[in-house]
Amino acid sequence: MITSMILYGQFFTRVPIPIPIDKPQEKFNQGIQYLTLFGLLLGAIEALCFYGLSFLFPTWLCWIFLLVIDGMITGGFHLDALADTADGLFSSRDKDKMYQIMKDSRLGTMGALALIYYYVLMIGTTFYVSSHLSLWTNVFLAAITIMNTKTGVALVFLRITNSQKEKGLLKSWGQIEPWRAIISQVVSIIVIFLGVGYRGLIAYLAAALFVLVYKKWINHQLGGFTGDTLGAYASICQVVFLIVFAAVVKL
Numbered sequence: 629m630i631t632s633m634i635l636y637g638q639f640f641t642r643v644p645i646p647i648p649i650d651k652p653q654e655k656f657n658q659g660i661q662y663l664t665l666f667g668l669l670l671g672a673i674e675a676l677c678f679y680g681l682s683f684l685f686p687t688w689l690c691w692i693f694l695l696v697i698d699g700m701i702t703g704g705f706h707l708d709a710l711a712d713t714a715d716g717l718f719s720s721r722d723k724d725k726m727y728q729i730m731k732d733s734r735l736g737t738m739g740a741l742a743l744i745y746y747y748v749l750m751i752g753t754t755f756y757v758s759s760h761l762s763l764w765t766n767v768f769l770a771a772i773t774i775m776n777t778k779t780g781v782a783l784v785f786l787r788i789t790n791s792q793k794e795k796g797l798l799k800s801w802g803q804i805e806p807w808r809a810i811i812s813q814v815v816s817i818i819v820i821f822l823g824v825g826y827r828g829l830i831a832y833l834a835a836a837l838f839v840l841v842y843k844k845w846i847n848h849q850l851g852g853f854t855g856d857t858l859g860a861y862a863s864i865c866q867v868v869f870l871i872v873f874a875a876v877v878k879l
Contacts, residue, residue: 632659636666640778642703657804660785661811667778668819671771674698678770679763687766691754694770695747706777709859710746711739716856717849726849730856746863753870760877768823769873773866775819776835780865781858782812783839789852824873831873835865 635655638645649655677697681690699707716730718738729736754773758766786809813836820828839861846857 629659629662629665631655632662633666633669635659636663640666640705641670641701643701658808660782660804660808661815663778663782663785664775664812664816664819667775668771668815670701670778671774674701674774675767675771679767682763682767687758687763688755690766691758691770692751694773695750698774706859706862707743707746709856710742710863711735712856713860714742715739717846723850727854730854746867749867749871753867753874756874757870757877765824769828772820772823772828773870775816776866776869777862779813779816779832780835780839780862782809782816783836783865784843784853784858784861785809785812788858789843789847827873827876830876831869834872835868838868839865 631649632655634645634647635649635652636659637643638647638649639656674694674697678690678694681693685693712730712732715732715736715738716726719726719729719736721729757769761769785804786806788804817829817832820832842861842864843853846853850857
């Protein structure tokens with residue numbers, strides 16, 4: 629487990645961890661059951677910052693700071709994937725051209741819009757829920773929101789189909805055993821229920837169902853997942869979860 633956590637820290641964050649890992653591709657796949665646990669650890673660190681900032685700023689502003697802190701720690705890892713995915717899939721081109729567009733490091737119009745929509749929805753939903761929840765529930769929700777990036781990735785890993793153009797680590801994803809991703813989801817469900825109760829479970833269910841639609845769409849458009857389309861669902865999962873959670877809170 630420790631090896632997996634170190635490897636995920638090296639892969640998903642900008643934090644320098646100078647510890648060599650033998651056979652990283654194999655270790656990455658074999659540690660998927662710990663992926664949301666890593667997300668929880670990352671979320672707990674950022675939620676601690678959220679709590680500290682709450683002594684100086686209103687809760688809604690702490691949510692904005694959380695997004696800034698997460699971007700600094702992760703380097704916008706999943707947001708880059710979201711932007712690339714939007715540029716490619718909404719380009720109205722054939723599969724080969726879509727793939728080429730996603731590999732282009734330049735930000736296109738659809739990618740920029742995707743990032744704008746992401747931040748508008750994240751800030752809007754958290755602004756609303758922050759005034760309807762206690763401080764500690766906000767702190768728990770902050771940790772869960774960060775964890776949900778890895779919850780989303782693990783959801784996609786359940787019976788993933790890879791694009792034929794992917795190689796290396798990406799090509800090996802199809803070999804990930806489903807039970808590993810299932811355990812990762814069990815961890816998420818337990819944490820979400822303990823942190824925010826039944827409302828969180830309803831929001832999680834929405835994200836878990838939405839991934840089925842997302843998978844079908846990606847497989848139809850590209851014939852399988854790429855690194856970008858996988859990473860994009862990390863951010864999409866956050867947004868779907870918070871939208872549904874806010875709706876349940878309002879009810």
